Structure formats: structure tokens, C-alpha cells
Amino acid sequence: MANIFDDGTHDRSLRSSLQYDMNCYVQDFVFIDNTGKQSFKTKINKIYSNDTVLMDVQHEDCTMKIKKKKCRGDRKRQRFRRQLYRQGLDSDTVKRKEEEKFGSQSSSMREESRRTDKQSVIENIEVYIPLNRITLSQLKMNDEDDPNENSNPFAIKRKRFILTPTPTTESRSILDKSCSSSIGLQHNSKKSKTTRTLTTAASSNISSPINENEENMNDVEQYKPHYLKVSDRIFKQLFANAIDNGSQLVKCLNTPEKIQCIREVTEITNNFHFKDFQEKLWQTYATISSTDNKWESKITKKFAREHNTCRMYRPKKSFVQQRQIIVAKQKQQLQIKLQENLGQLLNQVVTWQPSIDATLLSDAIDTCVRHNLRRLKEEYLFKMDMIKLNWTDQNLIRKFYELIPNEDVIQTAKQLWQIAADELRTKEKQEIFRQCIYLKRLPNKIEQLLNNLLDHNRKTVNNSFYDEDQRVSCDSRCLKMINQCQFNLMLIYLDEFTMCLDRYEKTYQKLKDQLKKKNRENPIIYTNILIDLIEQRRQAMIQRFNRIRQYRLKTFFDQAPAVHLN
Structure with a gap:
């Protein structure tokens, strides 16, 4: 057959066809592309010929398109x-x-x-194939795959070859594989993001203890100083404020080389103390997990909410041992590095002018690091205390349920524990509010109310109708009224806290008397062991809440804005 098709680069809108011995059926249809232009596309349903093939030309290069049916389930x-x-x-x-x-x-x-749904998607696939990539044998094999197609030429075909005049790069990549693999190519390009997301989620579920531990460590590391990243002025200020007569020592650091040497030793000392805190934290986990046979068992969010406890972090024992080995190795490496750098620094100090006492400088570095790590130390001490208190609290709850109490006993215990938790939270709010009054840092509601009163006062005073004496008198009266309002609001808040605490105390005594009465009436169900466990758990809650309140009172005002009222 003569080559009647050229390279296809020139513009030709109609198709040319050639038919010999066998009849062919060609169905044409017009489609509108995304730019609104019309072009022609031919769909070959059946082709039978011995020597020649009827082929049609498409005007533009197209890519495979699959319209996936959206399914969101039964809403x-x-x-x-x-x-x-x-x-x-x-x-x-x-x-x-x-x-x-x-x-x-x-x-x-x-x-x-x-x-x-998947079959309907596959049936609508259109594969665009250049002319020189299709042979007569492939077309015959395609027709022999489905012999029932001959009966209905208008039926939807399983595979349709729509030919393009020139083999583009995209068409070559599609034709190098079968139809199913070409479908996978396009779907992979769209679903690669989802696949990566699912893979990441799966890996995060596998390594959840590591990720949770890293997240906790990142929260703590924000309080860790970084001496190599601050400027020379800030480093000198930190060094001078940490020790006595630090300003005199800082004056001797008159060259960048001296400051850099002390920076490096200070940073290594800082990292060494940081690893020491981590080692103590993992030692706490190891000590508690070794004494608990059910250490790795966790509670649900619903159970924690009903019993006023928390879902504490419970890493596996093997993971705890692994972290202990890693931290100990890192600490040992830092200790060796610290000794080397400190020895080099002490050798260089001898040649410095003005001269500096080497022992005084070494003590000053250690004192500076410890002084600036106070906030980080408080965080680690709080974490270690909460690990012990949370484990004690949940251990008492587990012992309570191991005695298989009655449903009435469980409800009574939950009520007593709920009242204790509400009372302790109210005491915490009361202490924080008293501290706010002492430091003149008021809550947001009171601050907003006072700001509205001050704005109204400014509008009244700035009225041009008043003379100077009237403005001063009005301003004085308004300020007195605002101060009195502020004082009354504080009294109201304190009275509300006192009333709530009194109500909680009365409710607790009432439930406790009822529990003792039931114990006397039915000692088999309301046993003394259950009552003792309820009270022990209540005392454990008090210790836990007191430690949280102590921590929050220390850290609540670190970044709280101060309110200044003139």
C-alpha cells in the first residue's frame, strides 16, 4: 500500500479513506475541545482487509483521559x-x-x-496511537478477542484505537506498555500524592512512640539556649547576668577569637546538661515500666474523660532501653569533647591579655549554663513528676476495677472523683486570679470592659462643649468610677470562687455520708476495700492537681501581657 499519510504537520481538517476488497464501517463524530475549537475524530469500529487498512487522521495530539466516577458513600x-x-x-x-x-x-x-464502576471507567478509555505503530495483525487480533462484536457494530467497544498522525513523546510512553499499564501511568500521576500521604500515615502509626517522643522533645527544646546562634552582644549580656561581677569578666573578652572559644565551650556544656536531663527522664520511664506488668496497656479517651485522668505516654520497654543507650552514648561523647575543648581553652587563657583566671572562667561558664537552663530544668522536673503521679493515679483506678465493683459503686466513685476534680480546678483558677490581682495582670474579660469604659471616658472628656475645669472634674469622676468598678468586679470573681468551693465541699460530704451509710447497710457490695481505694484515688488526684497548679503558677506569667492603668 502506498504511503498516503505525510508527517501530519500541515493543517488538514477532513479525512481521506481508501477501501479495497472488504467493507469497512467508519463512524465519525465531532467534539469541542477546551479552547472551544472544533476538530474531527474518527472511531474505527471494524476493519477487515487483506492488503490495506482504512485509517483516519486526527487533527490534534491528544492524551488519554479517564473520568473517574465520584463516590462518597451513603451519606x-x-x-x-x-x-x-x-x-x-x-x-x-x-x-x-x-x-x-x-x-x-x-x-x-x-x-x-x-x-x-471500575469496568465502566475502563470501557470509556480512549487510547491514541500513531499510524506507524499499528499493523494489520494487531487490528485482527483486536477483533478476534471479542467475536460477539460482529453482531452489533454500534456497541461500545472494549478497546478502541484512535490514531494520531505522528508519534509524540507521550504516545510513545503509552504504547510501550499495555492498556492496563497505561491506565496505571495516568492514575499514578494523580494518586501519587494520596499514596505518599497514606504511606506517611502508615509509617507514623508504626513509629508512633518515636514521633510522639520527638514532638514532646521539640516542645521542651524551645527553652534550650543556643549560644552559637546569638550575637556577641547578647552572649556577653547572658554571661554577665549569670554570675557575680560578670561585667568585669566580660570586659576581658575584647576580641572575637576569645568570644568564639568561650562560645564553643559554653554550647558543649549546655548540650551536656541537656542530655543529662534526657537521661533522667528515660530513667524515670524505665523505673516505672519495670515495676508494672501492664505498662504498655493504654486507656481510651472516653475512659480518661469519665475518670478525670489523662492518656499518659507509655513507650515500649524495648524503646525505652534503646533511648537510654543512645542518650548515654551521646552524653559520653559530649563529655569527651567538653574535656578536650576545655583543656584547649585553659591553655589559651594563659596567653590572653588582660589575663583571666582559668578556674574562675571555667566556673563562670558552668554557672552561666545552669542559670540559663532553669526554665528547661523546670520542664523536665515537671515531666518526671507527672509520669509518677499519672501512673499512680491510673494504677489505683485499675485496682478499683479489678475488685469488680457494682454499677452503683462505680457511679458513686465517678461522682466523688468528678467533684474532687472540679473543686481542684476551681482552686487553681482562684490562685491564678489572685496572682493576676497582685501583679496587675487582669483577665481578658475585665481588661476589655475597662478599655470600653476608658474609651467612653475619652470621648466625654474631649467634648469641646466643656471648659478646662469641667473636663478635669469629669475625668476625675470617671476614673474613680472605673477604679471602683474594677474593685467590685474583682470582689465578685473572688466571691464566686468561694461560693463554688463551698458548694463542692458540701456535695462531697453528702456523697461521702451516703457511701458510708450504704457500707453499713450492705457491706458485701460496698466493701471497706472499695471505699478505701476511692479515697486513695481522691488523694492521688489532689497531689496531681497540686503539682499542675504549682507548675502553672510558675509558668503562667512568662509571656502574659501586663496591664497598666493610669
């Missing part, structure tokens, strides 16, 4: 399940109620519907 079922979960029901109850209302939908039906 009615999803809403119903969401409402049940919000009511606090478990998964089994939700599933049972869903089947009672909607009936069970078998997994085979869902799988069949998914296969149908």
Missing part, C-alpha cells in the same frame, strides 16, 4: 453513624443500630458495585 448512613458516635456509643452498638435501621449491606454487593 444517610454516615450521618446516622456520626450521631450515634457523638452520643458516646461504642462501635458494636453503632453497627447493630445501623443494621436495624437500614439493613445489612453485604460486602459482596459493595465489591460488585466497585467492579462495575
Whole structure:
């Protein structure tokens, strides 16, 4: 057959065809592209010929397009399940109620519907193939794959070859693989982001102790000083404020080389103390996990909320041992490096002018590091104390349920623990509010109210109708009124806290008397061991909340804005 097709670069809108021994059926259709231009595309349904092939030319190069049907599931079922979960029901109850209302939908039906959707997507695939890549044998093989196609030439074909005049780079990459692999190419380009996200989520679930530990460490590291990143002026200021007569020592650091040497030694000392804090933290985990046979068992969010406790971080024992080995190795390396750098510094100090006492300089570096690590030390001490207190609290709850108490006993214990938690939270708010009054750092609500009064006062005073004496008199009266309002608001807040605490105390005494009465009436169910465990857990809650309140009172005002009222 003569080559009737050229390279296809010139503009030609109509097709040319050639037909010999066998009849061919060609169906043409017009489509509108994204730019609004018309172009022609031919769809070959059946081609039978011995020597020649009927081929059509497409005007523009196209790529494979797959329109995936969007399926978001049964929205009615999803809403119903969401409402049940919000009511606090478990998964089994939700599933049972869903089947009672909607009936069970078998997994085979869902799988069949998914296969149908996938098949409908595959049926609509159009593969664009250049002319010189298709032979007559391939076309015959395509027709022999489905012999039932001959009966209905207008039926939707499983595979359709729409030919392009020139083999582009995209078409070559598609033709090098089968139809199924070409589908995978396009889907991978769209789903690669989702795949990476799922892979990341899966890996995060596998290494959740590591990620959770890294997140906690990153929160703590914000309080760690970085001496190599600050300027010389700030470093001198930190060094001078940390020790007595630090300004005299800083005056001797008159060259950048001297400052850089002391910087490096100070940074290594800082990292050494930081690793020491980490070593003590992991030692606390190791000590507690070794005494608890059920250390790795965790509680749910619902259980923690009902019992006023927390879901404490419980790393695996193997992970704790691994971290202990790593931190000990890092600490040893820092110690060797510190000794080397400190020895070099002491040798250089002898030649410095003006001269500096080497022992005084070494003590000054250590004192400066310890002084600037106070906030970080407080964080680690709080973490270690909370590990012990949380473990004690949850251990008492577990012992309480191991005695298999009655439902009435459980509800009474929950009420007593809830009242104790509310009372302790109210005491914490009361202490913070008193500290706010002492430091003149008022809560946001009072501050906003006073600002509104001051704005109104300024508008009144700036009125041009008043003379100078009237403005001064009005301003004085308004300021007195605002100060009196501020004083009254503080009294109201303090009275509310006192009333709440008194109410909690009365409610606790009432429930405690009822529990003792039930113990006398029915000592088999309300045993003395259960009552003692309830009280022990309440005392553990008090210790835990007191430690949290102590920590928050120390750290609450670090970044709190001060309110100045003139």
C-alpha cells in the first residue's frame, strides 16, 4: 500500500479513506475541545482487509483521559453513624443500630458495585496511537478477542484505537506498555500524592512512640539556649547576668577569637546538661515500666474523660532501653569533647591579655549554663513528676476495677472523683486570679470592659462643649468610677470562687455520708476495700492537681501581657 499519510504537520481538517476488497464501517463524530475549537475524530469500529487498512487522521495530539466516577458513600448512613458516635456509643452498638435501621449491606454487593464502576471507567478509555505503530495483525487480533462484536457494530467497544498522525513523546510512553499499564501511568500521576500521604500515615502509626517522643522533645527544646546562634552582644549580656561581677569578666573578652572559644565551650556544656536531663527522664520511664506488668496497656479517651485522668505516654520497654543507650552514648561523647575543648581553652587563657583566671572562667561558664537552663530544668522536673503521679493515679483506678465493683459503686466513685476534680480546678483558677490581682495582670474579660469604659471616658472628656475645669472634674469622676468598678468586679470573681468551693465541699460530704451509710447497710457490695481505694484515688488526684497548679503558677506569667492603668 502506498504511503498516503505525510508527517501530519500541515493543517488538514477532513479525512481521506481508501477501501479495497472488504467493507469497512467508519463512524465519525465531532467534539469541542477546551479552547472551544472544533476538530474531527474518527472511531474505527471494524476493519477487515487483506492488503490495506482504512485509517483516519486526527487533527490534534491528544492524551488519554479517564473520568473517574465520584463516590462518597451513603451519606444517610454516615450521618446516622456520626450521631450515634457523638452520643458516646461504642462501635458494636453503632453497627447493630445501623443494621436495624437500614439493613445489612453485604460486602459482596459493595465489591460488585466497585467492579462495575471500575469496568465502566475502563470501557470509556480512549487510547491514541500513531499510524506507524499499528499493523494489520494487531487490528485482527483486536477483533478476534471479542467475536460477539460482529453482531452489533454500534456497541461500545472494549478497546478502541484512535490514531494520531505522528508519534509524540507521550504516545510513545503509552504504547510501550499495555492498556492496563497505561491506565496505571495516568492514575499514578494523580494518586501519587494520596499514596505518599497514606504511606506517611502508615509509617507514623508504626513509629508512633518515636514521633510522639520527638514532638514532646521539640516542645521542651524551645527553652534550650543556643549560644552559637546569638550575637556577641547578647552572649556577653547572658554571661554577665549569670554570675557575680560578670561585667568585669566580660570586659576581658575584647576580641572575637576569645568570644568564639568561650562560645564553643559554653554550647558543649549546655548540650551536656541537656542530655543529662534526657537521661533522667528515660530513667524515670524505665523505673516505672519495670515495676508494672501492664505498662504498655493504654486507656481510651472516653475512659480518661469519665475518670478525670489523662492518656499518659507509655513507650515500649524495648524503646525505652534503646533511648537510654543512645542518650548515654551521646552524653559520653559530649563529655569527651567538653574535656578536650576545655583543656584547649585553659591553655589559651594563659596567653590572653588582660589575663583571666582559668578556674574562675571555667566556673563562670558552668554557672552561666545552669542559670540559663532553669526554665528547661523546670520542664523536665515537671515531666518526671507527672509520669509518677499519672501512673499512680491510673494504677489505683485499675485496682478499683479489678475488685469488680457494682454499677452503683462505680457511679458513686465517678461522682466523688468528678467533684474532687472540679473543686481542684476551681482552686487553681482562684490562685491564678489572685496572682493576676497582685501583679496587675487582669483577665481578658475585665481588661476589655475597662478599655470600653476608658474609651467612653475619652470621648466625654474631649467634648469641646466643656471648659478646662469641667473636663478635669469629669475625668476625675470617671476614673474613680472605673477604679471602683474594677474593685467590685474583682470582689465578685473572688466571691464566686468561694461560693463554688463551698458548694463542692458540701456535695462531697453528702456523697461521702451516703457511701458510708450504704457500707453499713450492705457491706458485701460496698466493701471497706472499695471505699478505701476511692479515697486513695481522691488523694492521688489532689497531689496531681497540686503539682499542675504549682507548675502553672510558675509558668503562667512568662509571656502574659501586663496591664497598666493610669
